[in-house]
Amino acid sequence: EAGVAQSPRYKIIEKRQSVAFWCNPISGHATLYWYQQILGQGPKLLIQFQNNGVVDDSQLPKDRFSAERLKGVDSTLKIQPAKLEDSAVYLCASSFPTAGGKGVYEQYFGPGTRLTVT
Amino acid sequence: LAKTTQPISMDSYEGQEVNITCSHNNIATNDYITWYQQFPSQGPRFIIQGYKTKVTNEVASLFIPADRKSSTLSLPRVSLSDTAVYYCLVGDPGAGSYQLTFGKGTKLSVIP
Numbered sequence: 001e002a003g004v005a006q007s008p009r010y011k012i013i014e015k016r017q018s019v020a021f022w023c024n025p026i027s028g029h030a031t032l033y034w035y036q037q038i039l040g041q042g043p044k045l046l047i048q049f050q051n052n053g054v055v056d057d058s059q060l061p062k063d064r065f066s067a068e069r070l071k072g073v074d075s076t077l078k079i080q081p082a083k084l085e086d087s088a089v090y091l092c093a094s095s096f097p098t099a100g101g102k103g104v105y106e107q108y109f110g111p112g113t114r115l116t117v118t
Numbered sequence: 119l120a121k122t123t124q125p126i127s128m129d130s131y132e133g134q135e136v137n138i139t140c141s142h143n144n145i146a147t148n149d150y151i152t153w154y155q156q157f158p159s160q161g162p163r164f165i166i167q168g169y170k171t172k173v174t175n176e177v178a179s180l181f182i183p184a185d186r187k188s189s190t191l192s193l194p195r196v197s198l199s200d201t202a203v204y205y206c207l208v209g210d211p212g213a214g215s216y217q218l219t220f221g222k223g224t225k226l227s228v229i230p
Contacts, residue, residue: 004161033217035220040222041220041222042205042220042221042222042223043162043218043220044220045217045218045219048217056217091161091162093161098211104152104164104167105150105152105167105211106164106167107162107164107218108164109160109161109162109163110161111159111160111161112159112160112161114159
């Protein structure tokens with residue numbers, strides 16, 4: 001079974017530039033999440049989609065961050081303009097909306113995109 | 119969302135059993151307890167999930183006392199490859215917007 005795919009794996013930009021990250025979830029997973037993980041901390045949820053609708057974006061800095069999930073499959077997360085404090089790993093995860101085949105509620109994470117803002 | 123408290127770090131020798139305890143005093147009735155593992159430069163990976171008593175799978179066991187205010191992840195006979203950060207999370211999967219709130223986790227270092 002293919003996992004969650006993310007690209008690019010690494011990105012270096014200057015502050016005030018824009019950047020976009022792409023995520024392809026596991027086939028059949030209706031729920032998609034974007035997390036931000038700053039070095040030394042646990043991941044922080046930015047936005048959650050159910051199919052192509054937003055379930056929760058309360059922690060998304062909407063003045064500079066945006067995300068979309070067209071057609072309920074792939075998703076993109078954009079930052080414009082970037083700030084130094086946006087340097088982090090951006091993780092995408094997906095899951096079934098209910099318990100999977102093993103009877104557990106599990107989120108599957110991609111490898112992440114490491115963003116460095118200089 | 120229930121807050122969790124777990125040790126910042128732990129050391130263990132290879133071949134030993136490691137127990138990581140997590141405190142979640144305000145766990146709600148419908149909350150499940152889930153543990154994730156994260157290696158450097160990788161996304162977190164699901165380890166185990168439970169609601170009460172004991173759950174065991176091929177990699178770990180999860181012990182939950184009757185009051186559910188704490189839980190213990192048990193890793194049998196750890197190896198160097200178990201060096202990672204372990205996160206304890208609680209949440210209600212049936213809430214319609216099941217979310218995971220990660221703390222700083224427990225950094226486990228396995229020593230040869």
